[in-house]
Amino acid sequence: MKSGGDYSNGFNGDHHHELERPEKQLLGGLSSFGRAKRRSRGVAHDSRGGLNNGVRVSDELGEQKQLETQKSPPPCTDFDVAYFHSYAHVGIHEEMIKDRARTETYKEAIMQHQSFIQGKVVVDVGCGTGILSIFCAQAGAKRVYAVDASDIAVQAKEVVKANGLSDKVIVLHGRVEDVEIDEEVDVIISEWMGYMLLYESMLGSVITARDRWLKPGGLILPSHATLYMAPISHPDRYSHSIDFWRNVYGIDMSAMMQLAKQCAFEEPSVESISGENVLTWPEVVKHIDCQTIKIQELDSVTARYKFKSMMRAPMHGFGFWFDVEFSGPASSPAKTSSGISVASGSSSVSPSREGNQKKRSNPSDALVLSTSPEAPPTHWQQTIVYFYDPIDVEQDQVIEGSVTLSQSKENRRFMNIHFEYSSAGRSFVKESVMR
Numbered sequence: 001m002k003s004g005g006d007y008s009n010g011f012n013g014d015h016h017h018e019l020e021r022p023e024k025q026l027l028g029g030l031s032s033f034g035r036a037k038r039r040s041r042g043v044a045h046d047s048r049g050g051l052n053n054g055v056r057v058s059d060e061l062g063e064q065k066q067l068e069t070q071k072s073p074p075p076c077t078d079f080d081v082a083y084f085h086s087y088a089h090v091g092i093h094e095e096m097i098k099d100r101a102r103t104e105t106y107k108e109a110i111m112q113h114q115s116f117i118q119g120k121v122v123v124d125v126g127c128g129t130g131i132l133s134i135f136c137a138q139a140g141a142k143r144v145y146a147v148d149a150s151d152i153a154v155q156a157k158e159v160v161k162a163n164g165l166s167d168k169v170i171v172l173h174g175r176v177e178d179v180e181i182d183e184e185v186d187v188i189i190s191e192w193m194g195y196m197l198l199y200e201s202m203l204g205s206v207i208t209a210r211d212r213w214l215k216p217g218g219l220i221l222p223s224h225a226t227l228y229m230a231p232i233s234h235p236d237r238y239s240h241s242i243d244f245w246r247n248v249y250g251i252d253m254s255a256m257m258q259l260a261k262q263c264a265f266e267e268p269s270v271e272s273i274s275g276e277n278v279l280t281w282p283e284v285v286k287h288i289d290c291q292t293i294k295i296q297e298l299d300s301v302t303a304r305y306k307f308k309s310m311m312r313a314p315m316h317g318f319g320f321w322f323d324v325e326f327s328g329p330a331s332s333p334a335k336t337s338s339g340i341s342v343a344s345g346s347s348s349v350s351p352s353r354e355g356n357q358k359k360r361s362n363p364s365d366a367l368v369l370s371t372s373p374e375a376p377p378t379h380w381q382q383t384i385v386y387f388y389d390p391i392d393v394e395q396d397q398v399i400e401g402s403v404t405l406s407q408s409k410e411n412r413r414f415m416n417i418h419f420e421y422s423s424a425g426r427s428f429v430k431e432s433v434m435r
């Protein structure tokens with residue numbers, strides 16, 4: 001694909017490259033343009049993985065209960081401190097709470113599962129301002145442990161008090177990995193999803209809570225999560241950032257274009273696209289069952305894909321989005337592991353499809369929060385990994401390859417993205433880091 005020199009400015013310390021295989025040209029990296037992130041930079045869990053504290057039931061050994069020895073929790077690194085500090089700011093909570101698709105779907109899910117919550121013990125993993133804990137108390141929970149390591153927990157305590165719920169909602173200011181809860185819980189609720197679902201790596205803390213406290217057969221909300229990807233075409237965005245340099249007040253500034261590509265497209269971009277930008281049906285990158293997923297599975301996720309373009313268009317990269325599903329222990333999850341999500345309601349997207357519905361049409365009728373381009377907008381938007389140069393694809397042209405998403409060794413909250421793709425006999429590699 002693109003040739004070019006090494007543009008590394010030494011800021012990021014590592015190289016990002018997109019290269020056509022035969023040429024093996026390495027493009028260095030500039031830090032990408034700034035973007036508003038719901039979750040600030042930060043955070044690295046200790047890379048030892050497995051945070052299984054305390055006692056839990058082992059699924060793998062069938063019905064046999066197995067006591068696991070108490071392991072010390074991973075250390076709270078400087079990255080963790082920075083991460084939790086970012087959540088002490090009011091703005092991040094305001095943005096999340098004002099995201100009505102997010103907050104109302106959680107509220108609806110809690111009310112829909114009232115029979116599992118009423119008179120029961122709940123843990124809210126990462127309670128923030130306490131909003132989900134209060135919803136659970138309103139749904140009749142006997143006790144809610146609202147856990148947050150950020151100083152926002154101080155405000156959560158005040159909010160709980162002001163609403164007369166201090167006897168029901170117990171705010172614990174600390175990491176889920178460190179706090180002690182002296183009873184088993186019936187329900188875990190958490191809003192843990194980062195951009196591209198896995199950015200931020202908070203799901204590991206939900207798994208830790210599950211393995212520490214959840215009763216066998218207990219409820220986890222959300223119960224399932226699915227990450228999707230599809231090739232996209234976004235000529236306007238490309239022109240806005242790149243073609244702009246061709247003629248600037250009558251001056252040929254195309255010498256700037258290589259740098260502009262590096263700066264604009266080195267890192268994944270969080271932005272809103274529409275169904276019209278999507279060239280094919282999406283494919284599933286990862287389906288997660290929150291009852292069974294293990295922390296180690298999240299270290300690295302690889303998916304192979306094979307798309308057939310539904311139209312002739314310049315392909316500018318791949319778009320990612322996710323949905324989460326709120327279903328009770330008894331109901332079966334929607335089938336999303338087969339690759340294409342055509343039957344899964346709100347996850348699906350294509351230029352020709354109708355607008356998105358929040359509820360699935362599958363038999364379990366589980367509530368779904370979707371961040372698809374055709375769903376009501378959310379603060380997660382979509383995440384786009386742009387190529388430095390577009391590939392012209394014909395209708396029915398096949399685009400295939402693999403994508404690997406892995407937690408950065410530098411900081412586990414960062415995500416390394418490794419793409420391999422080929423089309424019309426040409427192969428490319430693109431690597432980037434979502435910081």
Ligand SMILES: C[S@@+](CC[C@H](N)C(=O)[O-])C[C@H]1O[C@@H](n2cnc3c(N)ncnc32)[C@H](O)[C@@H]1O
Pocket residue numbers: 083084087093096097125126127128129130131132147148149150152174175176177190191192193202205
């Ligand atoms: C996305 S916010 C959700 C806040 C709130 N539940 C809501 O829905 O508005 C995630 C929260 O989880 C907290 N958090 C993340 N990892 C945590 C951990 N391991 N232990 C305790 N709190 C954690 C963060 O500090 C942050 O306040």
